[in-house]
């Protein structure tokens with residue numbers, strides 16, 4: 086998710102006290118903290134009520150779809166005070182020209198404020214009104230599904246994993262879970278819009294479920310879905326790279342449809358962070374496409390690794406659910 090370095094110093098209004106960031110890399114956030122040492126910096130996903138910010142910075146670092154970008158720009162713009170600045174760190178290959186048009190349609194005027202290698206920074210100032218951009222998604226896509234015998238509904242969103250149906254691998258993991266549960270504290274790692282965490286919390290009322298995802302839009306959808314499915318109070322969702330936002334917490338089980346379009350070193354880190362956060366005899370239950378064989382990396386961190394379930398080889402892609410368990 087990282088862009089080339091961009092120097093925000095000439096673009097950041099001096100004296101900005103309230104800043105909203107969305108999807109920004111750690112380096113961009115650090116730069117803002119250095120440039121604006123007095124400012125409070127909030128993630129769009131964790132915005133306090135009735136905020137009226139002086140600056141918003143969004144980073145577009147991958148192809149997440151214009152409807153989602155326009156919707157998120159609209160949310161940022163409406164959280165700004167009049168005269169505040171909206172910056173979008175993006176790239177031509179990621180649709181900067183369309184994003185510029187969206188900003189113009191929404192705020193009346195916008196400009197390319199900086200180019201640095203492949204990186205383009207767009208700038209717009211919030212005027213007295215914000216118009217809904219034509220390309221913004223007006224209603225979130227939704228998925229209805231029966232999981233573990235519960236009727237569940239999930240609002241999803243452009244750019245989220247498996248936004249139109251529950252993924253087959255996700256369903257295989259959920260259905261492979263042993264019906265008699267001794268767990269109390271469970272983590273859904275890489276929760277997306279929340280099917281694993283919410284299905285398990287709905288099925289087993291003793292469970293407390295933490296859900297994390299690196300993508301703020303996924304976490305916002307997961308929070309909406311926690312409320313929609315009536316498991317608030319027992320489920321919470323956080324923006325987090327791996328388990329970084331959960332320092333010190335321990336779990337009886339970590340459940341994860343692991344991301345596989347990430348470097349091998351990231352996958353290994355997610356496995357090791359999971360092992361470190363588990364209680365003795367704790368389980369990491371994962372699903373991935375069978376072509377991504379995790380038995381060796383799991384065995385490096387866990388005493389036992391078993392295949393819990395596997396879809397038929399005729400399914401494409403074929404999925405495998407693995408259970409890795411720590412010793413006492």
Ligand SMILES: C[S@@+](CC[C@H](N)C(=O)[O-])C[C@H]1O[C@@H](n2cnc3c(N)ncnc32)[C@H](O)[C@@H]1O
Pocket residue numbers: 246247252255274275276277278279280281297298299300303325326327328341342343344345347351
């Ligand atoms: C295969 S999807 C599974 C989503 C959801 N659990 C489901 O089954 O529908 C993997 C998820 O991991 C998230 N992810 C990727 N890298 C991550 C990281 N370093 N830390 C936390 N989540 C990450 C992605 O944003 C994505 O939502």
